[in-house]
Amino acid sequence: MARKFFVGGNWKCNGTTEEVKKIVATLNDAQVPPQEVVEVVVSPPFVFLPLVKSTLRPDFHVAAQNCWVKKGGAFTGEVSAEMLVNLGIPWVILGHSERRQLMGESNEFVGDKTAYALSKGLKVIACVGETLEQREAGSTMDVVAAQTKAIAERISNWADVVIAYEPVWAIGTGKVATPAQAQEVHCELRKWLHANTSPEVAATTRIIYGGSVNGGNCKELAAQPDVDGFLVGGASLKPEFIDIIKSAVVKKGA
Numbered sequence: 001m002a003r004k005f006f007v008g009g010n011w012k013c014n015g016t017t018e019e020v021k022k023i024v025a026t027l028n029d030a031q032v033p034p035q036e037v038v039e040v041v042v043s044p045p046f047v048f049l050p051l052v053k054s055t056l057r058p059d060f061h062v063a064a065q066n067c068w069v070k071k072g073g074a075f076t077g078e079v080s081a082e083m084l085v086n087l088g089i090p091w092v093i094l095g096h097s098e099r100r101q102l103m104g105e106s107n108e109f110v111g112d113k114t115a116y117a118l119s120k121g122l123k124v125i126a127c128v129g130e131t132l133e134q135r136e137a138g139s140t141m142d143v144v145a146a147q148t149k150a151i152a153e154r155i156s157n158w159a160d161v162v163i164a165y166e167p168v169w170a171i172g173t174g175k176v177a178t179p180a181q182a183q184e185v186h187c188e189l190r191k192w193l194h195a196n197t198s199p200e201v202a203a204t205t206r207i208i209y210g211g212s213v214n215g216g217n218c219k220e221l222a223a224q225p226d227v228d229g230f231l232v233g234g235a236s237l238k239p240e241f242i243d244i245i246k247s248a249v250v251k252k253g254a
């Protein structure tokens with residue numbers, strides 16, 4: 001089964017109401033390949049989710065950037081999976097390296113969150129990736145496998161999961177992984193899924209790349225056989241996000 005190209009735009013902690021309206025207007029006006037070719041999901045901060053959901057073109061979808069690990073309640077400052085479902089938000093990003101590093105989210109915690117979000121009917125963009133130190137120490141695959149394992153141990157439904165491989169050293173640094181570096185990790189991750197989940201999960205799960213993707217480098221990355229799309233940060237706030245969406249045609253040989 002072919003893996004549909006997936007382009008996520010992670011707006012992180014950016015934007016005012018006016019800026020958000022402008023980004024949505026740009027996306028709504030854009031000519032992009034059809035939904036059968038590329039799945040587009042944008043992820044604004046929580047407070048803008050209703051605005052984006054109600055104004056964004058219907059062929060693009062919306063993701064939250066995080067959610068709580070279990071049912072809501074006395075957890076000040078958190079947003080529950082149930083609330084996202086209630087708002088009709090289909091996707092959530094979990095385990096982003098900024099949350100792992102800045103908020104101390106462990107592999108197990110991200111695994112628990114993923115399992116809970118899936119159990120409530122959300123689809124999950126699960127992020128993994130190594131730091132520069134870990135890469136230089138030669139432990140990239142050990143790190144990425146451990147992060148993926150903590151998820152795999154807790155879930156069985158991979159149909160609603162996209163894995164985002166985001167090397168920490170490439171995030172927001174302008175230092176993109178080379179197409180060969182991205183392909184190498186994606187291919188190893190797919191082998192890991194084959195050995196530890198099932199051949200079907202390995203063949204069908206989308207593994208997308210994130211880390212300084214822009215309009216200039218996306219086509220070469222998209223051409224790699226195991227790169228099934230992107231999770232874009234900075235460039236998702238700019239009109240070049242449209243060019244990144246269009247790189248999906250590379251897979252179609254167009």
Ligand SMILES: O=C[C@H](O)COP(=O)(O)O
Nearest residue numbers: 010171172211212233234
């Ligand atoms: O979630 C997106 C990644 O953190 C990449 O961010 P970036 O494109 O700004 O490097």
